[in-house]
Amino acid sequence: MKKYVIASLFVCIAVSAVAKKKHKGATPPPAAKSADSTASAAGSKKGPKPYDKVITDKAVTKKGLFNVHKVEDKWYFEIPDSLLKREMIVTTRYTKTAGGGGVYAGEMENQQTILWERGPNKNVLLRVVTVIGVADSTSDIYKAVTNSNLNPIAESFDIKAYGKDSSVVIDVSDYFKGDNQPISLGAYTKKRFNLGGQIGDRSYIQSINSYPINTEVRVVRTFGSTPSFGPSAPSPIPSTTFPAAYATGAVTLEMNNSFILLPKVPMARRSYDSRVGFFADDFVEFGDNQQKAENNVFICRWRLEAKDEDMVKWKNGELVEPKKPIVYYIDPATPKKWRPYLIAGINDWQKAFEQAGFKNAIMGKEWDPKDSTSNLEDARFSVLRYLPSEVANAYGPNVHDPRSGEIIESHIGWYHNVMKLVHDWYMIQAAAVDPKARKMEFDDELMGQLIRFVSSHEVGHTLGLRHNMGSSSRTPVEKLRDKDWVTAHGHTASIMDYARFNYVAQPEDNMPETNMFPRIGDYDKWAIQWGYKSSFAANEKEDQKITNKWIVDSLKVNPRLWFGTESNPFDPRSQTEDLGDNSMKASEYGLRNLKRIIVQLPEWTKEEADRYENLRDVYSALVGQYGRYMGHVLKNVGGVYETPKSIEQKDEEVYEPTPTAIQKEAVTFLNKQCFETPSWLLNKEILNKISNPVASESVSNVQVAILNNLLSVGRMNRMAVTSNRFGDKKTYTVDVMMEDLKKGVWSELTSHKPIDGLRRNLQKAYVDALIGIINPAPGQSPTLVRNNDAVSVARAQLVVLKTQSAAAANGMGDKMSKYHLQDIAARITKALDPKS
Structure with a gap:
């Protein structure tokens, strides 16, 4: 059977063993006659000992994937020769957690793939497989791939004894009790929970059990933790502190490591296809007959086979x-x-x-x-x-x-x-x-x-x-x-x-x-x-x-x-x-x-002694649902259909713009259902029971968020680029979209109707969004913003709006509407000519 060097991001345990003198009930490995073995037999204290001197009659043994022996306070793995270089997965899960950290018993912390291999110095090595390329062992390129994918050694164990059929016995007590990343918490998790190093005298192995295809290790781990009492420095890793840290300066977690043997012959892979939604894994495949390296992407699925x-x-x-x-x-x-x-x-x-x-x-x-x-x-x-x-x-x-x-x-x-x-x-x-x-x-x-x-x-x-x-x-x-x-x-x-x-x-x-x-x-x-x-x-x-x-x-x-x-x-x-x-x-x-x-929420949410908390929660959910409907519509504007295909499917293109009629329908909908004040949502019977009027207005927040998203540089740039490829006749252009939007958001300029508070907020947000395009804030990409039709359209809209708002202000009978339009004209004037 062909062999492959394989990529993975899991932990691999490699076992190294050298020869030793024969002992009762054990068969030595092939190299038993070496000089090292002779030295061991002569009484080296550091070399392997006779099996029964290590695994004594006091041992409590559990047979399984690894035979596990407990001798007084020591834990030993006995790893058979047949498992050397066999890949395994190690999963690390919480079995008990400290309260208040947002992690719970049963959740996974870590996952690795492992294998055991013999080392050169009477030792067993723990390797972490980090290879990302594969090659057929019969190919010439196989050696190059192998040489370029050396897996790191995570730990080394002395061989304490040899068992039957060349099995190796190692002491794993200190390793599992220790703070070792492959079987404990990763650096990211420690940072996330504000944990320091593990405290040795408060950490211990609780149990190790072994089964036919897996071995389970349960460990209690205690970590130091110094809680912060003030604002912390900005960090890319959001952090929290377990409440236990405030009481004791320490956090105790119980964790379980599962070592499970992977099949000797991997399941047949099925290639990933973007037209069917499966999770996938991948590696880069190299071959002698290739003209380019191939990224082999394959789906994740259970092995189901007929009897x-x-x-x-x-x-x-x-x-x-x-x-x-x-x-x-x-x-x-x-x-x-x-x-x-x-x-x-x-x-x-x-x-x-x-x-x-x-x-x-x-x-x-x-x-x-x-x-x-x-x-x-x-x-x-x-x-x-x-x-x-x-x-x-x-x-x-x-x-x-x-x-x-x-x-x-x-x-x-x-x-x-x-x-x-x-x-x-x-x-x-x-x-x-x-x-x-x-x-x-x-x-x-x-x-x-x-x-x-x-x-x-x-x-x-x-x-x-x-x-x-x-x-x-x-x-x-x-x-x-x-x-x-x-x-x-x-x-x-x-x-x-x-x-x-x-x-x-x-x-x-x-x-x-x-x-x-x-x-x-x-x-x-x-x-x-x-x-x-x-x-x-x-x-x-x-x-x-x-x-x-x-x-x-x-x-x-x-x-x-x-x-x-x-x-x-x-x-x-x-x-x-x-x-x-x-x-x-x-x-x-x-x-x-x-x-x-x-209108039914006050009645439907009523419970005895409730202080309108139910009403507040459900009303918030209702406004959230309203916002989702607006978001669904918004995505149509500047949309691009993507329909993955193979060459056998010739009925339509992979990429197409959302039809112009649908995009126009979307803007019309938003003008009516979002940008016109949705007074039905501003139910005073509800709001006067759940919301202080000086608090931020959730409905206004939805309106402004949708408007800002619609007027974002990214969306307008996408519309311009799409028009460049497909032509103005087949696309909804930025200019047409802005004209359609303006008719809705600024309808009072021609109707001269009073502008209510939410509309005034919305119109100010509209002007601020366009000003942000022509005068980008520090940190925005100048190339993205300035080399874009959005800038030209935004400036043209502001120029016209300045004149129209100033003229409409003079004809407004409502005082606040008049002040508002005068302010709009002044803001635009300042933006178009900052020195004015």
């Missing part, structure tokens, strides 16, 4: 059970009433794996707290960890083999307060339609269903799936009000989208509750099929050709399978929290529901 007896059925397309299903255990700290919903969210993925050819491929199970043979940090098990946090969120990471992308395990982080998040989302987006959403504490069944959808979303991440923020854009807005259509298809094609709830549905649509939630959809099933179905190809290159054809053929039949990356800042089809194929239409429906909801 040997089912191979023929599998190849014939019949559903088969995998050799090793994906199992997620529920943390026993999880409240019992939510466990069935979390498990249901996991099991919902079974139907997706059926499209990939597997039945019963994934399942959720309760953890057995009586099982003493395993622990929640054990890397053999994937666990949904329940975290007692006020953070309103959840997350789904994975640990994978860097050689192949094979996912080894996952610990989902589930913060307790995620329930507040989904409560507020659902009340604000669905209460106009669903009466069950009209109170501060939902019924268990409703909250359970909300938990279920979040569970499915986070599990999707642990299966390798990224966010598909573009999925919802493939649903026509009007279909979101069609009960039968939503029942059949869901309101978005992917649960990996941030589509949340069907805020487009109106009360008269009689939409059932199940049509309000996201669920695993067409895209999710397709993505699992693409990532997990076997192509039965002979090699990676052939597999890439087959999976490319799957994409081309499938997208042609069903456009709802489109993946819109979460990292595209310019494509308005790929947005968080949005619905439908037209942001303006969807947001209009959303606003109708918000107007229905806001």
